[in-house]
Amino acid sequence: MTGHAVVTGASRGIGLAIAEALVEAGYHVLGTATTQAGADQFSQRMAGQGQGYVLNLGDQSSIDAFTVALKADHDAPLILVNNAGMTQDNLAMRMKSAEWNAVINTNLNGVFHLTQSFIRGMMKAKFGRIINISSVVGRMGNPGQVNYAASKAGLEGFTRALGAELASRNITVNAIAPGFIATDMTDTLSADQQAAMLERIPAGRLGQPKEVASLVRFLSSDAAGYITGETIQINGGMYMN
Numbered sequence: 214m215t216g217h218a219v220v221t222g223a224s225r226g227i228g229l230a231i232a233e234a235l236v237e238a239g240y241h242v243l244g245t246a247t248t249q250a251g252a253d254q255f256s257q258r259m260a261g262q263g264q265g266y267v268l269n270l271g272d273q274s275s276i277d278a279f280t281v282a283l284k285a286d287h288d289a290p291l292i293l294v295n296n297a298g299m300t301q302d303n304l305a306m307r308m309k310s311a312e313w314n315a316v317i318n319t320n321l322n323g324v325f326h327l328t329q330s331f332i333r334g335m336m337k338a339k340f341g342r343i344i345n346i347s348s349v350v351g352r353m354g355n356p357g358q359v360n361y362a363a364s365k366a367g368l369e370g371f372t373r374a375l376g377a378e379l380a381s382r383n384i385t386v387n388a389i390a391p392g393f394i395a396t397d398m399t400d401t402l403s404a405d406q407q408a409a410m411l412e413r414i415p416a417g418r419l420g421q422p423k424e425v426a427s428l429v430r431f432l433s434s435d436a437a438g439y440i441t442g443e444t445i446q447i448n449g450g451m452y453m454n
Contacts, residue, residue: 215239217290218433219283221268221327222297224251226396227346229258230422231294234430236262240292243283247297270297270323271315280330289334292433295324296346298364302357313360320364325371332379341384342433345372346425347444349392353452365390369444376442385441387432392448395419416449 218235222228223244232242236259244255245268252265259265266282269275283290298320301312328343335341350358351365369388376386393399393410399419402410411417425447431437432445446452 216292217241217243217287218292218294219243219245219290219331220294220296221245221270224255224265227391227394227422227425228294228296229255230426231296231429232259232263234423234426235292235294235433238430238433240433241287243287243290245279245297268297268327269319270327271299271319273326276323276326276330280327289338290331291335291338291340292342292344293328293331294344294346294429295328295368297323298346298348298361300358300361302361304357305359308360316360316364317367320361321367321371324368328375332384335379335384336382339383341379341382342437343375343379343384343386344429344432345369345386345388347372347388347390349390349446349448349452351390352444352446352454372444373442380441383438385432385438387437387440387442388444389425389428389432390444390446390448391420391425392446392451393419394425395421414449414451418449420447420449 218240220228220232223232224246232244235242242263245266246252247269249267252267255265268279301316303312345368347368348365350362351369354362372386372388
């Protein structure tokens with residue numbers, strides 16, 4: 214089945230790789246960025262096979278404006294990839310309320326409100342794929358990231374509960390929890406920092422955005438119709454269930 218797919222945080226890194234994989238699968242991808250420049254860059258990159266929109270998941274008015282714009286421009290999306298997220302790291306004893314709230318509002322509350330807006334359209338179509346991008350940190354934790362770890366652990370619980378609610382409607386809900394993935398952010402790390410990172414990974418290398426994107430493409434397909442409520446780890450063995 215093809216149609217429209219929404220990918221949040223699609224202007225770079227894992228999100229861009231996911232968008233490109235879904236285009237290859239035949240979807241017209243509606244990708245979001247936090248700035249107009251990022252949205253325009255996405256539209257140019259997609260070359261007619263996708264369109265960029267501005268979305269700030271931490272702002273309910275931005276979510277409302279985005280969903281209204283989509284309804285005006287396109288048929289109801291059948292694929293939703295909740296990839297956008299943020300960090301504001303600090304030790305728990307020093308973390309400000311604003312740092313906690315910003316991460317929870319974007320990574321968890323925003324995902325709920327955006328997802329809720331697409332459920333009715335998927336139910337009407339009797340098909341849907343909701344894929345939430347979590348993190349290995351949601352399972353194993355990480356010092357200085359209590360807000361981020363809590364948001365991702367919450368996202369995985371959200372995935373299981375929503376998967377149970379929607380399974381009878383041919384709508385699956387799954388999460389993917391990447392470990393260390395090679396992006397422009399990891400490229401800025403020093404050689405010592407990268408070496409320390411690799412020591413924690415049995416596979417001895419960073420993951421590639423395309424590897425995460427390939428998993429998203431599979432979970433979006435008819436072949437994955439009997440998989441729901443799952444969180445799939447993709448971390449080179451750094452954390453195993």
